[in-house]
Amino acid sequence: MKTLSLSFLLVIFLSACATIPAVNGPEALPEGHPSVAAHPGSGQRGTTTRQSEAYTHFIMGIIASGAGRRDEAILDFERAAKLDPASDTILMELLKLQLDAGRKDDAWETAQKVMKINPDRAEIHTFIGRTLAEKDEPAAATEHFKRSIELDPESITPYILLAETYEKTGDWEKALGTLKKLAAHENHSAIAYYYMAQIQARRGKSGESLMFLKKAIERNPSFLSAISELAKIYEKQGSPDKAEKLYRGFLKTNGEETSVRQLLVHLLVKEEKFETAKQELKIILSREPGNSNALLMMGLVNAQEKNFKEALFFMKKAKVLAPSNYEITMEVGTLQRKLHRYNEAIKTFGEAALLAPKRYEPHFYIAVVYDTMGNRTEALKHLQTAISLEPGRTSLIAFKGQVLADMKRYDEAITLLEEGVKKKPGDSSLLYQLGIVYDRRGDFSKTEEIMRKIIKMDPSHHDALNYLGYSWAEKGIHLDEALKFVKRALDLKPGAPYIMDSLGWVYFRLGRYTEALKYLLKAEGGMSKDPTVLGHIGDTYRKIGEMDKAVEYYQRTLKADPDNDRIRKELRKLGQSPAGQ
Incomplete structure (x- = not known):
């Protein structure tokens, strides 16, 4: 059984209005064309020059339409209709193209002509009903939909449009009743149940919606739209295993359906089943090596x-296949940055900027890369470009303040950030960066004031709690309050290595070295090359008398930060020379 996708459900009814005639004999003339009984060479009488010309333009219109030359086809059908105004077949072809071109008024005029010629064409009643429904004339629309159903009971579209019209007027029962009539046709029952599920969902009756979706899938196990909808419901209900089972059941009989396998991959990634997701992606890529979406997902899963x-x-590989895809280009640049391929990353982000000239992100990430490389002049230049594209984005202002502070341009940074705070006084990110800049300028009392203000505004601001608690520990003041603040920060962000380092350091300052070591070693698990963490561990081992361990961590600290004079002094106190000296 072929898969029913959502795009199939509302196929414009006019797509089947007329069969394209062949051009090799009298039998090719469309039924209803006056020239059917009078085509030259058919051996029948009644041919006129006008009818022959009409037929010629009709065929030319069919050819132009098939070749995608819509405007040319419309002109040919208009000429054919003028030459043979009694042909509803010509008018129906013209009507289809007028709709495709968005010429609704012309299409409406053409439809009226068809109605006069042949009022028993079901599809013209469907079109008129749809148009009347759009004009908010539901009563007239329903009559045309009903007439279309009488003339062609097997056509799906008028049932669906009639049900939608009833629903818009609040007559839920008639809407459902119309779809029940459609469901009585065995071939169309799956679609009918699907739309009944949609109506019940809009009514807020999730149980009934679920029931009808299941019925739709029972009638057609390959009904992709119903399967996708039901899987989403299962996910929302917190039953991803049911959604996975549904997708896998579909794939057993429709293994070639890439779109469903991709939905399964997205589900698996959400559930952090990365290895299983990669197996499914390998299946897609084995069949479609050029599937850029699958390559993108494979990249994202590996990045996770x-x-x-x-x-x-x-x-x-995905970028080669989709060189103009902005998102893929940005992902490539991000990965290059993470791999410390900074020059490559700058080039790639530059390409992204050309692909999306109004997006600030490429310029922001170029600034980030330059800042990482220590080239803060270039960082500022690109950051300013980002700000010009998104002047109200506070994260950009905060980052610019940080870069200026790194350049020791503290007054400029403070002016910038204070102006930002005036515009957005409740923005904690700007306040937080402002507090840091004051600290770096040597005005810790101002920093303390700002951080307390942030915590009062937002008691869950873990970074402000951590910053203030760690700063007090560094200065050896307010240690009890520091312990309370940092513990709160860790509760708000469990497992954060930098906060565990802060907590360990507070315990160190309190002389609780065993507890200090516990948290500092945990911090090392996430920041194994951070010189601050390594130095703290070395200090703690020295305090508890494990000198070999202290020396080991001091040496590792110097490897990560060769210019750390404090650690050099500690090593010399222990009778050790820094490694390599």
């Missing part, structure tokens, strides 16, 4: 697993 080299391999 922090397999950045593998992720970049797939992303680059």
